[in-house]
Structures are given as C-alpha cells and as structure tokens.
Amino acid sequence: MADTAPESDQASPQGEETRRDFLILAAGAMSAMAAIGVAWPLIETMNPSADVLALSSTEVDISEIEVGQSVTVKWRGKPVFIRRRTQEEIDAARAVPLDDLSDPESDEARVQQAEWLILVGVCTHLGCIPLGNKIGDPRGDFGGWFCPCHGSHYDTSGRIRVGPAPNNLAVPEYEFLDDTLVRIG
Amino acid sequence: MTTPLHRYRIVQWIDYRLPIFSWTNEHLVEYPAPRNLNYWWNFGSLAGIMLVVQIITGIILAMHYTPHVDYAFNSTEHIMRDVEWGWMMRYLHANGASMFFVVVYIHIFRGFYYGSYKSPREILWWMGVLILFLMMGSSFLGYVLPWGQMSFWAATVITNLISAIPWIGETLVQWLWGGFSVANPTLNRFFSLHYLLPFLLCAVVFIHLWALHHRKSNNPLGIDVKSPKDTIPFSPYYTVKDLVGLGVMFFVLAIFVFYLPNFLGESINYIKADPLVTPPHIVPEWYFLPYYAILRAVPDKLGGVIAMVASIAILFVLPWLDTSKVRSARFRPIYKQFFWIFLADCFVLGWVGANPVEGSFILIGRIATVYYFAHFLIILPLLGKFERTKPLPESIHQAVLAKKGGADASGAPPDSSAGSSPGGAA
Numbered sequence: 001m002a003d004t005a006p007e008s009d010q011a012s013p014q015g016e017e018t019r020r021d022f023l024i025l026a027a028g029a030m031s032a033m034a035a036i037g038v039a040w041p042l043i044e045t046m047n048p049s050a051d052v053l054a055l056s057s058t059e060v061d062i063s064e065i066e067v068g069q070s071v072t073v074k075w076r077g078k079p080v081f082i083r084r085r086t087q088e089e090i091d092a093a094r095a096v097p098l099d100d101l102s103d104p105e106s107d108e109a110r111v112q113q114a115e116w117l118i119l120v121g122v123c124t125h126l127g128c129i130p131l132g133n134k135i136g137d138p139r140g141d142f143g144g145w146f147c148p149c150h151g152s153h154y155d156t157s158g159r160i161r162v163g164p165a166p167n168n169l170a171v172p173e174y175e176f177l178d179d180t181l182v183r184i185g
Numbered sequence: 186m187t188t189p190l191h192r193y194r195i196v197q198w199i200d201y202r203l204p205i206f207s208w209t210n211e212h213l214v215e216y217p218a219p220r221n222l223n224y225w226w227n228f229g230s231l232a233g234i235m236l237v238v239q240i241i242t243g244i245i246l247a248m249h250y251t252p253h254v255d256y257a258f259n260s261t262e263h264i265m266r267d268v269e270w271g272w273m274m275r276y277l278h279a280n281g282a283s284m285f286f287v288v289v290y291i292h293i294f295r296g297f298y299y300g301s302y303k304s305p306r307e308i309l310w311w312m313g314v315l316i317l318f319l320m321m322g323s324s325f326l327g328y329v330l331p332w333g334q335m336s337f338w339a340a341t342v343i344t345n346l347i348s349a350i351p352w353i354g355e356t357l358v359q360w361l362w363g364g365f366s367v368a369n370p371t372l373n374r375f376f377s378l379h380y381l382l383p384f385l386l387c388a389v390v391f392i393h394l395w396a397l398h399h400r401k402s403n404n405p406l407g408i409d410v411k412s413p414k415d416t417i418p419f420s421p422y423y424t425v426k427d428l429v430g431l432g433v434m435f436f437v438l439a440i441f442v443f444y445l446p447n448f449l450g451e452s453i454n455y456i457k458a459d460p461l462v463t464p465p466h467i468v469p470e471w472y473f474l475p476y477y478a479i480l481r482a483v484p485d486k487l488g489g490v491i492a493m494v495a496s497i498a499i500l501f502v503l504p505w506l507d508t509s510k511v512r513s514a515r516f517r518p519i520y521k522q523f524f525w526i527f528l529a530d531c532f533v534l535g536w537v538g539a540n541p542v543e544g545s546f547i548l549i550g551r552i553a554t555v556y557y558f559a560h561f562l563i564i565l566p567l568l569g570k571f572e573r574t575k576p577l578p579e580s581i582h583q584a585v586l587a588k589k590g591g592a593d594a595s596g597a598p599p600d601s602s603a604g605s606s607p608g609g610a611a
Contacts, residue, residue: 052364077366079461125486127345129463148465150481151542166486
C-alpha cells in the first residue's frame with residue numbers, strides 16, 4: 001500500500017477522487033459495520049435474560065392489612081410498599097396544591113382505590129429503601145417515607161417533597177383481582 | 186550498547202535474539218535518574234508493587250470464591266475460616282486496596298507539589314488519571330463481591346448514579362444489572378470485570394512508564410536535566426532507596442493486616458446482603474469519601490453525579506489550568522500555601538463524606554466542594570499570572586552540591602539560597 005500510494009498520486013491530478021479512495025472508503029465503512037455487528041450481540045448478552053424477565057409478576061393477599069398499616073412484598077428483586085391509608089393520610093395527600101411538588105402528580109392519578117397506595121419502595125435518588133413501612137420507623141416531615149441515605153422525604157402519596165430525589169416513588173403496574181388479592185406486575 | 190554487556194555467553198546468546206537483558210539494563214540499571222530525587226519519588230514504584238500484591242492475592246482468593254448470591258457471602262467466610270491462610274490472603278487483599286490508594290494519593294499529591302504534570306509530561310499525567318479511574322472501578326467491583334450488606338448497598342447506590350443520565354439512564358442501569366435490581370447477574374459480571382480490570386491497569390501502567398522513560402522523571406527542583414552530571418544510575422541508588430520505602434510500606438500494611446484487619450471496613454458488611462433492608466448509614470470506603478461528599482453537596486441528582494465525575498476528570502486538564510512556567514512549589518511561595526490548603530480541603534471533604542448529610546455538614550460540604558473546584562478553576566490559572574516565583578538554580582548538580590556545603594567548588598551556583606530552600610515536603 002505505502003509504496004504504491006505515490007504512483008496513484010501521480011496518475012491523478014491532486015484533490016481528485018480516485019478509484020482507490022473509493023475502495024478505501026467502502027472497505028472502511030464495511031469494516032466499521034462489521035465491528036458494530038460483532039459488538040451488538042456482545043453488548044446484548046448483558047441485558048436481563050429470559051428467566052429474569054419471566055419473574056415479572058407477583059400476587060399479594062391484602063385481606064390481613066389493617067387501616068394505617070403497611071406491608072412490604074418483594075417484586076423483581078425490589079420491595080413494593082402496600083399501605084392501607086387512613087382517611088387523614090388520604091386527605092393530607094389530596095390537600096397539597098400541585099405547585100408545591102417538584103414532580104407534580106395528583107394523588108388520584110397515583111392510586112386505583114383511595115385507600116390502597118401501592119409503590120415501588122426504592123428511593124428515586126440512588127436506590128435505597130426508604131423507611132416508614134414499619135412501626136417506629138421515621139416517616140419524614142410529610143408522614144410518608146424517609147430515605148436515610150441522603151435525606152429524601154416522601155408524602156402520604158409517595159411523592160417527593162424535600163431532598164435530592166428527582167421523582168416520586170414509582171407506582172408499579174397492578175390490578176385488584178378481587179377484594180383481597182392484588183397482582184403486581 | 187555494542188560492546189557485550191554481559192559476561193555469560195548464554196546471556197549474550199539470548200540477548201542477541203531477545204534483548205531482554207539490554208532492556209532491563211537500560212530501564213532499571215543504567216537508567217539516568219535525577220540525582221536529587223527525594224523519598225516522595227518512592228511512591229510510583231510502591232504503587233506498582235501494590236498492584237502486584239493485589240493481583241497475586243486476588244488470583245488466590247478467586248480460587249476459593251463463588252460469585253453467586255447464595256454462595257458469595259458463605260464462600261468469603263469459607264476463605265476466612267477454612268482455607269489455609271485464607272484469612273491472611275483476604276486481609277492482605279482488602280487492606281492492600283487501601284494501601285494501594287494511600288500510596289497512589291501520595292504519588293498524586295507529589296505530582297501536585299512538584300508540578301510533575303507540566304510539559305512535557307501531560308500524557309504521562311493523563312495515564313495516571315486513567316489509572317486512578319480504573320483503580321476506583323476495580324475497588325468498587327471488588328467491594329461488592331463478599332455480598333455483605335454494605336457490598337450490596339454500595340452496588341445499588343453507585344450503579345444508580347448511572348440512572349441520573351437523562352433519557353437512557355434507566356435502560357443503561359438495567360443493562361448493567363442484567364435485571365431490575367442488583368442481583369445474581371450483577372454479582373456474576375462484577376466478578377468477571379473485577380478480574381479483568383487489573384490487567385487493563387497493567388496495560389495503562391505500561392504506557393505510563395513508557396511515557397516516563399521517554400521524557401524521564403521530574404525532580405524536587407522541577408528543572409530539566411541538562412547534563413549527565415545531573416543524573417545518577419537508577420541502580421543501585423534508587424533501587425535501594427525504593428527498597429527502604431518498600432520496607433516501611435510493608436511494615437504499615439502488616440500492622441493493618443495482623444492487628445487492625447477490619448479497622449478500615451464496616452462491620453455491617455459481615456451481615457449477608459438483604460435487598461429489602463437498607464442499613465441506616467451507608468458510607469463508602471475511606472478512599473471514596475471526598476468524592477462522596479462532593480456528590481452529596483449538590484442538591485440535585487444529575488448535578489451531584491456530574492460534580493463527582495468532574496472532580497477527578499478535571500485532573501485531565503490540570504496541565505493547562507496551572508499556567509505557571511515553574512514546576513516545583515519550592516520556587517512558588519504562594520502556590521506552596523495553596524497546595525496545603527487544598528490538601529486540607531480534601532481531608533475536610535473526606536470528613537464530611539463520612540458523616541450524614543445534616544446540620545452544619547451540609548454547609549461545610551458545600552463550601553469545601555466549591556473550594557475544591559475553585560482551586561483548579563480560579564486559583565491555579567490566576568497564580569500563574571500574578572505569582573512572583575523565586576529564582577531557579579542553574580542546574581540540578583549545582584544546586585545539590587551547593588547544599589552539601591560546596592564540596593565541589595566548581596559547582597557552586599551564584600544564588601546559594603536557591604537549592605537549599607526548605608521545600609516543605611523534603
């Protein structure tokens with residue numbers, strides 16, 4: 001290659017595209033595509049595998065949960081908080097003007113039945129489990145949950161009120177199968 | 186080089202075909218090093234030796250460890266209790282990581298003090314910053330492997346940093362986890378990557394040394410080597426000097442391994458990982474505390490992550506932020522003071538990082554973070570313009586010989602105070 005290059009320069013006026021330029025460009029583009037084609041499956045192997053994806057729903061019996069009580073269940077390796085809210089908690093959540101929220105969402109949009117608040121119990125900051133589901137846990141300044149890692153406070157609708165977390169606690173997909181059974185996922 | 190270097194014919198025979206003996210001679214024996222290197226120049230080779238210690242103990246630990254969520258914690262205890270000398274291998278590896286960081290941090294601050302990052306050593310410095318990044322990645326991955334509570338939650342918090350990236354963050358972090366949370370696929374790949382990174386480290390260290398041996402070492406005076414009189418051969422002078430430091434380093438490491446093996450660790454990591462319970466107080470290992478403080482000083486998720494990454498990435502452009510033509514702080518009276526303030530600021534950040542974000546820690550953390558960046562972005566660029574530096578000595582050998590009381594009369598420099606300035610760190 002190196003020793004033939006000057007010849008081709010002589011053969012064609014300077015600056016003009018030659019057949020060699022075309023071949024180099026085409027071969028280079030093909031090689032780049034081949035490299036991407038090889039890299040793709042290598043990268044894809046690291047995505048969640050089929051068996052991980054298969055474990056994506058769980059059913060919970062909620063008949064034993066009293067008003068004001070919370071339980072934690074495991075779904076996709078993460079905790080899900082189920083809180084049977086008191087009327088005061090519901091009222092508190094619904095009295096908040098949306099302008100006061102950094103991630104504005106009405107309480108009505110976050111629940112299917114006002115009494116039952118179902119949330120992914122993972123702080124949207126860096127993934128710690130907020131406290132507030134057990135008796136005696138601190139519930140933060142807004143009566144919901146408090147994340148001990150970096151001090152995020154969530155209200156009785158699981159919405160972020162104070163702290164570094166950018167979003168409200170996520171609401172998972174769920175469905176009330178009957179009065180006592182809920183399917184998450 | 187043309188005359189036979191070696192007495193033995195077998196050595197000559199090999200060297201003719203593979204110049205390994207000539208190469209060793211060139212880089213480890215005759216290699217001309219500035220004659221005035223002080224003990225702060227030990228820390229490069231000490232870092233290299235710690236990398237070797239980590240690789241050797243790590244390979245042995247990997248023979249007994251099982252990277253599975255059901256076995257990882259127990260296999261770590263198996264190493265501690267049942268494997269012959271297993272406890273020592275693990276304590277050496279865990280405390281060795283801390284020792285590695287101590288040595289590397291001193292090595293970096295040596296570079297700050299004596300201006301080792303300045304032309305023509307910018308790429309050498311870049312490789313060093315890259316080494317720091319790789320070390321941080323490797324130590325984080327390794328910390329996850331025992332699968333204790335702190336392992337698990339460190340993995341959760343740190344990988345969640347990636348979810349701060351707009352748009353693709355969530356997808357990216359699930360790709361990294363291989364699932365919807367830190368779980369078995371995560372542990373498995375972290376083990377694989379933890380085994381990989383040291384070898385990448387070796388490659389970057391090689392380039393680091395290549396650049397070093399091309400432009401040669403800086404020295405406490407920060408002036409260039411001008412003649413062979415300014416240098417002495419690496420061996421025996423600096424091999425012996427490095428060995429003294431090596432003895433001290435292993436002494437300190439041994440104190441930790443044999444008497445304080447868990448002093449730097451978190452006792453909660455001896456509780457098996459529980460994905461449903463976050464420990465009340467999550468702290469990273471000591472060597473990450475300053476960055477953790479910077480992360481938490483910014484009251485915004487993405488902003489915090491950017492500040493934390495920037496706190497190290499800013500080192501890449503340090504050679505251009507420091508506009509002073511003089512390398513060594515010995516001749517920079519004002520910079521010398523800012524150096525110590527900056528060092529103190531890093532300790533303050535570490536102290537804040539170890540404490541919960543509440544009360545006055547929030548304010549102190551923010552001030553220390555602002556100062557950290559101001560040092561690089563405001564103080565260093567301005568100092569180069571306004572600081573009056575002291576006169577530099579003519580040459581290394583003149584400065585050195587003047588300091589020795591004019592043993593060689595011909596070497597006495599006109600300004601005899603130049604070489605004997607106290608130089609803080611010497």
